[in-house]
Amino acid sequence: MVRKQTRRTFLKKVMGSFLTVLGLSSGGYYYANRIEPSLLELNELEIKHPLIPKGLEGLRIIQFSDTHLGFQYDLSQLKKLVTKINQLKPDIILFTGDLMDEPNKYTKLNDLVPILTKLHAPLGKYCIFGNHDHGGYGSEIYRNIMESTNFKVLLNQSVKIELKDGSSFFLVGIDDAMLGNPDLPLALKNVPNNHFNLLLSHAPDLAETAAQYPIHWQLSGHSHGGQVKLPILGALIMPPFAQRYPEGLYKIEGKYSLNLYVNRGIGTTRLPFRFMAKPELTIFILRSSSFT
Known part of the structure; x- marks a missing residue:
């Protein structure tokens, strides 16, 4: 199991990162x-695997993550994101955590709900x-928002995704590390054991x-792809449980x-910057075949 890191240690590293960012040129800063x-x-x-039934061939899954509403990301941006996701016609939509930066301080909950409700996946x-x-005592705030917008919250549990022809796989979700x-x-x-399963874990290092x-x-x-990456120095913000696998595909x-696939997320946190770590939407296509 990955060792936990204290919030104070993490914030010290973030402050050091902030001082580094200040060294960027004005153009780089902007x-x-x-x-x-x-x-x-x-x-x-x-996503290829021999346990994926042929009936699921071509099924489209969209993952988005880490919007951190209320920090740098706002509802007008979220509306555009929802429109983009719907245009991609997903069969399933997955959100892998960190909806609001500080749930108990977020003041636009009533405006947020109808936006997330518009996300559609059959x-x-x-x-x-x-x-x-x-x-920030946000657990119930988050759960209530997601459930009221027709998201199924997977808290150390699984759900069977099944088509009319009987083709199925299991979606598994665990709590934050x-x-x-x-x-x-x-x-x-x-x-x-004889079914394909897909795990959702906010923390990649698990x-x-x-x-x-x-x-x-x-x-x-969780990782934001490092959020700010500089030549030689690499990623500046590597939160606990996202230090070994910062972005992309791993075996x-x-x-x-x-x-393992690690999505770079949408918003920012701690520092209002992204550099060499663009926000990301990931589209997964299920394929019934052997690993390559």
């Missing part, structure tokens, strides 16, 4: 603060808790633990073989 945070990147990947909308969803209590055995309790269980793919967020070898 780009990182105003331009790159709005440069949404669409990434498309195939096979459902599902979400998990991130650390900011728990932070920093401020929650992730419980993989409990989440997998009703998942049979993949090494997940690889000790019969899990095929894990989708995560994790454990008792079982696991594919």
Whole structure:
């Protein structure tokens, strides 16, 4: 299991990162603060596995993550994101945590609900808790918002996604690693061994633990792709539980073989910058075949 890091230690690192950012030129500062945070990147990947039934061939899943509403990201931007997601015609929508930066201080909850309600996916909308969803006594605020907008909150539990022809797979969600209590055995309790399953974990570094269980793919967020990356120095903001796997696709070898994908998220936190870490929407296409 990955060791926990205190909030104070993390904030000290963030402050050091902030001082580094101040060293950017004025043009770099403007780009990182105003331009790159709005440069949404669409990434498309195939999820291949022999346990994926042929009936699920071509099924489209969209993952978005880490909007952090109330910090730098606002509702007008969220409206545009919802429109973009719907235009991509997903069969399933997944949100992998950190909806609001500080849930108990967010004042536009009533305006937020109708926007998220407009997200449409015929096979459902599902979400998990991130650390900011728990932070600031926000757990019930987050849960109420997501459930009222027709998201199914997966808290150490699974759900069977099934088509009319009987083709199915299991979606598994665990609690956040920093401020929650992730419980993989409990989440997998009703998942049979002969079905493809997809794990949602806000924290990517839990993949090494997940690889000790019969899990095929894990989708995560939390890292923001480092949020600010500089030549030589690399990523400046690497939160706890997102230090080993900051972005993109990884193959994790454990008792079982696991594919991990880490989404860079949409918004920002701690520092109002993105540099060399564009916000991301990920489109996954299910394929019934062997790993390549």
